[in-house]
Amino acid sequence: MSSVLAIVLAGGEGKRLMPLTLDRAKPAVPFGGIYRLIDFALSNIVNSGYLRIVVLTQYKSHSLDKHIASTWRMSSLLGNYVAPVPAQQRMGKHWYLGSADAIYQSLNLIEEEKPDYVVVVGADHVYRMDFSQMVDAHIASGKACTVAAIRQDIEESDQFGVIETEPSSPEVISRFVEKPKQTAGLADDPTQVLASMGNYVFTADALVEAVTKDANDPDSAHDMGGDIVPYFVDQGEAGVYDFIRNDVPGSSDRDRDYWRDVGTLDAFYAAHMDLISIHPVFNLYNEKWPTFAGVRNVPPAKFVHAGPGRVGSAVDSIVSPGVVVSGAQVSNSVLSPDVRLHSWSGVSDSVLMDNVSVGRHCQVHRAIIDKNVVIPPRTQIGLDAEKDRARGFHVTESGLTVIGKGTVIEPS
Ligand code: ADQ
Known part of the structure; x- marks a missing residue:
């Protein structure tokens, strides 16, 4: 079996969630009563069977570190871990310049672990996803990089990396533009675009090479979406994994393609109102793909x-x-x-x-x-x-x- 290291990008500031992010990073914002936002990404990784996980933190990371240390402590018996890693300043006295720099500064972790593949995911979304299915698709494609994708309304395209493919090879990314002001819609539905979910699978050696080159490029913004994915697209080495193919145990037709950025106060609120509705789209009670939370020893309600x-x-x-x-x-x-x-x-x-x-x-x-x-x-x-x-x-x-x-x- 191939070895996989998971990296969670958890350095986001979450300005649009102020005042909830006044003294905590966005992934540490409480959600759904007993969860923190990062619990959804971490639960997906653990449920996918990947138990070596690095969480890259920086901005106001105290409550995130505390949460990871108390909730996500794993038995080290089998070499499993969830390790929060603050900005290492290995490249000078600055924080991460961007998400690609965060990975570059943490390359020693990849070198130590020597994985075959690296799964890189954001920490800001509420959804269920089996990353092992995406890793299988990545291996089958033979590409160096695979980007998870979901259809979104074209009006939202300035918030996403937008993926284009050619009809002759729909599984290869022909063009990737990070947060375009203007873009064309999909051929079969001009009101939609194929958006990057900010979740990637890389062949480990290729990722190391890409972020190292990127670190030495003075013109780069050192961003995964803006710089690293386009680098692989230019080489014909970027594949797309359509989220609609992902089949999470216990999911229904209603919540199968549920994926929400709760990055604004209104979106955060709307996702909560969905949870308490009589027939919510997102089913918290899916026992086959549990979302893990920090359970303290408190009495019943x-x-x-x-x-x-x-x-x-x-x-x-x-x-x-x-x-x-x-x-x-x-x-x-x-x-x-x-x-x-x-x-x-x-x-x-x-x-x-x-x-x-x-x-x-x-x-x-x-x-x-x-x-x-x-x-x-x-x-x-x-x-x-x-x-x-x-x-x-x-x-x-x-x-x-x-x-x-x-x-x-x-x-x-
Ligand atoms: P954004 O979410 O806007 O777009 P970014 O701000 O880089 O991109 O955040 C991605 C993830 O990285 C988040 O989980 C965030 O917390 C974390 N992060 C941000 N800066 C970081 C840093 N310096 N160090 C560590 N972690 C950091 C991305 C992609 C788009 C894609 C959307 C999907 O770039 O292509 O469409 O996600 O929401």
């Missing part, structure tokens, strides 16, 4: 106080362990561990992260509230955008109120 004028209840919601809903009503919401809700309060259409406490007689609607925020009694959030802005809360264009980690809210 509890609902108390059903009396006149108050009911401790939650409907159409995800409720994590350690939550206590005491005489408050919750609907269409995601509650992370240790959230506390007090009497005569209502929380609707919201995402509350770990340890948020909602006092008595509060109303919280269409809000994302980051960890450790204490909401004093009689506070209203998400009901009046102007009032929320005046208090210094972030309100998105679509009217979503977002409160950063640990924000101290003055009683109103």
